[in-house]
Amino acid sequence: MSSDATDRFVNGFAEARTALPGGASDWVATLRQSGIDRFASLGMPTTRQESWKYTRLTALERRDFTLPVADVSAPGLEGCTLDGAHRMVFVNGRFSAELSDLDRLPEGARCVSLAAALEAGDPALQPAFTASADERDAFVALNTAYMGDGVLLELAEGCVLDAPLQLLFVAGTGQDYVSHLRNVIIAGAHSQATVVEAYVAPEGGTYFTNACTDLRLASGARIDHVRLQDEDESAFHIGRVRADTGRDAWYRSQVFSLGAQLGRADIDVRLASGAECHLDGLYLAGKRQHVDHQTRIDHAEPHATSSQLYKGILDGAARAVFSGTVHVRKDAQKTDAKQMNRNLLLSSRAEVDAKPQLEIYADDVKCAHGATVGQLDPMELFYLRSRGLDEHDARQLLIHAFANDLVDRVADENVRGFVYRALDSRLPGRDAKAEANA
Amino acid sequence: MTTATDPYHALVNREYSEGFVTDIESETLPPGLDEDVIRVISAKKKEPEFLLNWRLEAFRHWQTMREPRWASVHHAPIDYQALSYYSAPKSDADRPKSLDEVDPELLRTYEKLGIPLREQEMLAGVIGGNVAVDAVFDSVSVATTFKKTLAEKGIIFGSFSEAVQTHPELIEQYLGSVVPVGDNFFAALNSAVFSDGSFCYVPKGVRCPMELSTYFRINQANTGQFERTLLIADEGSYVSYLEGCTAPQRDENQLHAAVVELVALADAEIKYSTVQNWYPGDAEGKGGIYNFVTKRGDCRGDRAKISWTQVETGSAITWKYPSCVLRGNDSIGEFYSVALTNNAQQADTGTKMIHLGRNTSSTIISKGISAGKGHNAYRGLVKVGKGAEGARNYTQCDSLLIGDKCSAHTFPYIEVQNPSASVEHEATTSKISDDQLFYCMQRGLDAEDAVSMIVNGFCKEVFRELPMEFAVEAQKLLGISLEGSVG
Numbered sequence A: 001m002s003s004d005a006t007d008r009f010v011n012g013f014a015e016a017r018t019a020l021p022g023g024a025s026d027w028v029a030t031l032r033q034s035g036i037d038r039f040a041s042l043g044m045p046t047t048r049q050e051s052w053k054y055t056r057l058t059a060l061e062r063r064d065f066t067l068p069v070a071d072v073s074a075p076g077l078e079g080c081t082l083d084g085a086h087r088m089v090f091v092n093g094r095f096s097a098e099l100s101d102l103d104r105l106p107e108g109a110r111c112v113s114l115a116a117a118l119e120a121g122d123p124a125l126q127p128a129f130t131a132s133a134d135e136r137d138a139f140v141a142l143n144t145a146y147m148g149d150g151v152l153l154e155l156a157e158g159c160v161l162d163a164p165l166q167l168l169f170v171a172g173t174g175q176d177y178v179s180h181l182r183n184v185i186i187a188g189a190h191s192q193a194t195v196v197e198a199y200v201a202p203e204g205g206t207y208f209t210n211a212c213t214d215l216r217l218a219s220g221a222r223i224d225h226v227r228l229q230d231e232d233e234s235a236f237h238i239g240r241v242r243a244d245t246g247r248d249a250w251y252r253s254q255v256f257s258l259g260a261q262l263g264r265a266d267i268d269v270r271l272a273s274g275a276e277c278h279l280d281g282l283y284l285a286g287k288r289q290h291v292d293h294q295t296r297i298d299h300a301e302p303h304a305t306s307s308q309l310y311k312g313i314l315d316g317a318a319r320a321v322f323s324g325t326v327h328v329r330k331d332a333q334k335t336d337a338k339q340m341n342r343n344l345l346l347s348s349r350a351e352v353d354a355k356p357q358l359e360i361y362a363d364d365v366k367c368a369h370g371a372t373v374g375q376l377d378p379m380e381l382f383y384l385r386s387r388g389l390d391e392h393d394a395r396q397l398l399i400h401a402f403a404n405d406l407v408d409r410v411a412d413e414n415v416r417g418f419v420y421r422a423l424d425s426r427l428p429g430r431d432a433k434a435e436a437n438a
Numbered sequence B: 001m002t003t004a005t006d007p008y009h010a011l012v013n014r015e016y017s018e019g020f021v022t023d024i025e026s027e028t029l030p031p032g033l034d035e036d037v038i039r040v041i042s043a044k045k046k047e048p049e050f051l052l053n054w055r056l057e058a059f060r061h062w063q064t065m066r067e068p069r070w071a072s073v074h075h076a077p078i079d080y081q082a083l084s085y086y087s088a089p090k091s092d093a094d095r096p097k098s099l100d101e102v103d104p105e106l107l108r109t110y111e112k113l114g115i116p117l118r119e120q121e122m123l124a125g126v127i128g129g130n131v132a133v134d135a136v137f138d139s140v141s142v143a144t145t146f147k148k149t150l151a152e153k154g155i156i157f158g159s160f161s162e163a164v165q166t167h168p169e170l171i172e173q174y175l176g177s178v179v180p181v182g183d184n185f186f187a188a189l190n191s192a193v194f195s196d197g198s199f200c201y202v203p204k205g206v207r208c209p210m211e212l213s214t215y216f217r218i219n220q221a222n223t224g225q226f227e228r229t230l231l232i233a234d235e236g237s238y239v240s241y242l243e244g245c246t247a248p249q250r251d252e253n254q255l256h257a258a259v260v261e262l263v264a265l266a267d268a269e270i271k272y273s274t275v276q277n278w279y280p281g282d283a284e285g286k287g288g289i290y291n292f293v294t295k296r297g298d299c300r301g302d303r304a305k306i307s308w309t310q311v312e313t314g315s316a317i318t319w320k321y322p323s324c325v326l327r328g329n330d331s332i333g334e335f336y337s338v339a340l341t342n343n344a345q346q347a348d349t350g351t352k353m354i355h356l357g358r359n360t361s362s363t364i365i366s367k368g369i370s371a372g373k374g375h376n377a378y379r380g381l382v383k384v385g386k387g388a389e390g391a392r393n394y395t396q397c398d399s400l401l402i403g404d405k406c407s408a409h410t411f412p413y414i415e416v417q418n419p420s421a422s423v424e425h426e427a428t429t430s431k432i433s434d435d436q437l438f439y440c441m442q443r444g445l446d447a448e449d450a451v452s453m454i455v456n457g458f459c460k461e462v463f464r465e466l467p468m469e470f471a472v473e474a475q476k477l478l479g480i481s482l483e484g485s486v487g
Helices: A004-019 A026-042 A060-061 A115-121 A128-135 A138-146 A378-386 A391-407 A415-425 A430-437 B006-017 B020-026 B035-044 B049-063 B105-112 B117-124 B131-137 B141-153 B162-165 B166-176 B186-194 B214-220 B434-442 B447-458 B466-479
Strands: A088-092 A093-101 A111-115 A152-154 A165-170 A177-187 A192-200 A207-215 A222-230 A236-245 A250-257 A262-273 A278-285 A290-299 A305-314 A319-328 A335-344 A351-360 A366-374 B156-159 B197-203 B228-233 B238-244 B260-264 B269-276 B289-299 B306-312 B317-319 B323-326 B332-341 B346-349 B352-355 B362-370 B375-384 B394-400 B407-417 B424-432
Touching: A004 A026, A004 A138, A088 A111, A093 A115, A093 B424, A111 A115, A111 B447, A115 A152, A115 A177, A128 A378, A138 A236, A138 A290, A138 A319, A138 A378, A152 A192, A152 B352, A177 A192, A177 A222, A192 A207, A192 A415, A207 A222, A222 A391, A222 A415, A236 A250, A236 B162, A250 A262, A250 A391, A262 A278, A278 A319, A278 A391, A278 B306, A290 A305, A305 A351, A305 A391, A305 B375, A319 A366, A335 A351, A335 A391, A335 B186, A351 A366, A351 B424, A366 B407, A378 A391, A391 A415, A415 B162, A430 B117, B006 B186, B035 B049, B035 B186, B049 B162, B049 B166, B049 B375, B105 B332, B117 B162, B141 B156, B156 B162, B156 B166, B162 B166, B162 B197, B162 B228, B166 B197, B166 B214, B166 B228, B186 B260, B186 B289, B197 B375, B228 B238, B260 B269, B260 B306, B269 B466, B289 B306, B289 B332, B306 B346, B306 B466, B323 B332, B332 B346, B332 B375, B332 B466, B346 B362, B352 B362, B362 B375, B362 B407, B362 B447, B375 B394, B394 B447, B407 B424, B434 B447, B447 B466
Parallel strands: A088 A165, A152 A177, A165 A192, A177 A207, A192 A222, A207 A236, A222 A250, A236 A262, A250 A278, A262 A290, A278 A305, A290 A319, A305 A335, A319 A351, A335 A366, B197 B228, B228 B260, B238 B269, B260 B289, B269 B306, B289 B317, B289 B323, B306 B332, B317 B346, B323 B352, B332 B362, B346 B375, B352 B375, B362 B394, B375 B407, B394 B424
Antiparallel strands: A088 A093, A111 A152, A351 B407, A366 B424, B156 B197
C-alpha cells in the first residue's frame, strides 16, 4: 500500500495548476482545490476497498507520470476516424482544431473543447460539477483537480444530432505522461445523439489515461454512447462514466475494452421515473492484461427499466473483473432490471472474478442476474469440425460469434464497422494460424 | 482488552487456586474475558493440556482481530467484556414457574406446531421441565437404545466434553483442522471459550443407521452460547446429522457464536441439516438472538460429499455461511437454504464453495424470503483454484419479497482460475404475483393460507433435501413465521 503515488499527485498540484485551463476563473480554482483535497483524503484505492478488491494498482503507482508536453506532432489517423461523423480529436489530451471536423453541426448543438469552456468560465459548466464535493471515487477527484481537456457537448431541447459525434483521444509520442480528460454532455429534453468515445494509440507508449464522462439527460432525451478503449497494451486506462437521467430518458452504453495493461471502466447510472438504460460491454484481454469493469445502476424512481450484458474473452495470463450492482430504492416499484455476465476462458493461466449484485428495497420489482464462466463448448467445436473446419478455424468462429453478439447490437452501421475493425485485430488466436503456416 | 479491574483478578485467581472447579456447578463467572477465564473454563472441564493451549492461542489471536463490519446487518455494538463466558444451568429463580407465566404468543405457536403440553414446558424452560422431557420423550430409554445401536457399529456420538475425556486423540487430530483458530473473529472467540457441543466419529465403511440428532440429547443440551461441533466421517462412511428444532426456543444468551467442523475422508458422505428457530425478538427485533455461526466442511478425501441443508427462520440476526472445501478429486459440495426474515429480522447468509480437487462439483440453491421489515441477503463465494480441472458449479438464488418495507440482496462472488471450469450463477427477485394470489383465493383459500402455500412451493427444492419429519415441520413453521405479513 504505497501512498507515494498519492503524494506525488498531491504535491505536484500546486505547480501544475498554473498551467491548467481556467486559472482566471474563481469557481474553477475552487473546484480544482476541492478535487485535490478530496483526493488527498481518499488516497489511491487499495485492494482493501471492496470496489478495488481484485485490482492492484502497484504497476501504476510505481511510475511517475507527468502532464503531457504541449507540442507534439500529430500522428497518422488512418483507420481511427469514423466516416461521416462529426469529429473532435485530442492528441495527448489536448484538443486539436485542425484534426477536428465540427463544421456540419446542426443548430442547437454546441460542441466545444472543455479547456476553452473552462478558460471562458462558461456558465453552462458550473452546475455540471456541483456534486463533486462529496466525491467518493479517488480517480474522479483527481480528475476534477487536474482536468485538462475534453468535450462540452450541449444539445438544446429537441435537437437531434444527425450523425454520430466521434471523440477521438489519440496517444501521440511521449512516455509516462498522464491525461486527465473530462467530458460533459448535457442533453436537453427530447434531444438525441450518438456519441462515440474512442481511445487509440497508433504509435504506442506507456502512458496513463484518466477519463471521466458526465452525462445529464433531461426528460425524454436519448443518448447512444459507444466507448472504445483501444489503448496501447502497456498503457493504463481508468475510465468513469456517470449518467443522470431525467424522466423517460433513454441511455445506452456500449463499452469495448481491448487494450491497456490495466484497464478499468466504471459506469454509474441513476434512473428517474420511466427511464431506461442498457449497458453492454465486451472485454478482451490476453498476455498479462488486467481489465476491471464495474457498473452501478441506481433505480431511484419507479417504472424504470435496465438491462446489462457484459461478456469477456480471456487468454494468456489475463485477469478480468466484473462487478455489477443493481440498487432498487424503497419506492422504485415496477422496476425491471436484468443483468448478465458471461466469460470465456481460453487459457489455463487466465482468471475471472465476477461479482453480480442485487440490492433491493422495493417489493413490486422484477430483477434477475446471472453470471457464467466457461470454455468453448466441445460439442459446438465437434460440430464445426465434422463440417470440415480445422480446429483453429472452428475455435475462431466460435470466439467471433461470442464477441459479435455485442458488436451486432451497435445501432449505427458506420460505428459498428469501426468497432468491428478494432476488435478483429485484437481477437485472440488471430496470429496463431499465420505462425503455424510459416 | 486484557486490562481488568483488580478485584476481578483477585477473585478469579483466588477461586482458581482453591479448586474453583469443585464448586462451579452453581456458579456463573463474572462478566469479562481474559486468559484466566479461559484457564478456569478449561480446568473446570478437566481438559487436557493441548486443548487449553489451543484455547489460549485462539484467545491471543482473537485479541488482535476486529469485529467484522462487512455483513449487511445492523446491530448495536457488542461489549465482549460485559458477557459472562461460563454460566452454570439457569437458576430456578429466573425460570417461569408454570406455563401461565410464559409469553402467550410463544404458547400459541407451540400449539400450532402441535407440540404436546409437557414438551412445551420443557422448551419454555419451566421449572421441572427436565423431568417432563423424560416423561414425554422417554429420552433416557430412547437414548440408551440408540447409544447401544451406535456403539455396536463403532460410532462415537456424544457431547464434546465427553469426547475430550474419552477420545482426546481424535479431538487433537481434527479440532481446528477445518476452521483454524484465527479463521474469523467469531470463530476465534468460540475457539477460546467454547462451552460444549457435539462430537461424532463414524468409522471406516460404516453407514450410520439413523439420523443423528441433538434432539436426543436434549437433556444435556444446555451447551450455552458458544457451541462447538465436530463431525468426522472416515473412509466410505455415511452420516446424516440433524441440528436444531422447529419449536421456537428461548434463551437468555443474546450472542450465539457457534462453530461446526465437518471432515469427510475418501468416499464418505455427510448430510447436515439445520432448522434454526431461535427467538427472533419482538416486532422491533428487541431481545432477539444474534446468531453468528461459522460452519465449514472439508471433503478431504477423493469422492467425498458434504451436503448442507438449512432452514433459517429464527434469530434477530443470522450471520452464517456453511461452506465446503472440495479438496479431494471428484468431491461434491451442496448447499440448500431457506432463509426467512419477518418483522425486523436480518439475515446475511450463503455459502462458500472452494474447488481445489479435479472434477469437483457443487450445487447452491438458496431461497430468501423477506416479509415485514425483514432484511435478507445472500452472500456466497464460488472459487475455482488453478488445479481444479473440470470443476462444475451451479448456483441459483431466488428472493421473494412480501410487503414494501422489506429488502433482499444478492452478493455472489465468483473467482475462476481454471479454464475447464464451468460456473453458472442465476438469481431472481420477485414478489408473489397478484395473479397467483387471486388464483388460490378463488379456489377458497384465505390470503394467509394462499401465501403460505405459494411460499412453500417456492421453497420446495430445499425442503425436498430435508429428512422427512423435518420437512413436514419446516413447512408448518414457515407458515407460522409468515403470519401477519399479508393484508
